[in-house]
Amino acid sequence: MRVFKDDTYEMVIIGRAEAVKIDDLRDWHALRATCVRxxxxxxxxxxxxxxxxxxxxxxxxTEHRFRCTSCNVRGAVSWMIVKLRR
Structure with a gap:
């Protein structure tokens, strides 16, 4: 498990996005969507x-359903699962 520090979030990679289901997400998790472009x-x-x-x-x-608000490209999303800081 890799941990990154941020002001609000503690970034924890819990698995590959291909294997993580919505049911695996907990209340203390957040999703960081990054535009690949x-x-x-x-x-x-x-x-x-x-x-x-x-x-x-x-x-x-779910990647194909998201659009970048900066460059308006749809479907070019990279996911990271992060944990809310306590």
Whole structure:
């Protein structure tokens, strides 16, 4: 497990995005979506994400639904699972 420090989030990689399902996300997790094209990043709370998608869907299967607000490219998302700082 790799840990990165940030002001609000403690970035913890818990597994490859291909293997992580929505059901594996907990209330203290957040998702960091990074645009592959321009590098713009944003955070999505796992609680909100679990309400939007069924629990059996893999995280990698949701990439095509997201659009970068900076460069307007759809589907070029890289996911990182982060833990909210206590």
């Amino acid at each position: 321009c590098g713009h990043a944003g955070y999505i709370n796992a609680c909100v994400f679990r309400r939007l998608y069924p629990r059996y869907i893999r995280l990698i299967d």
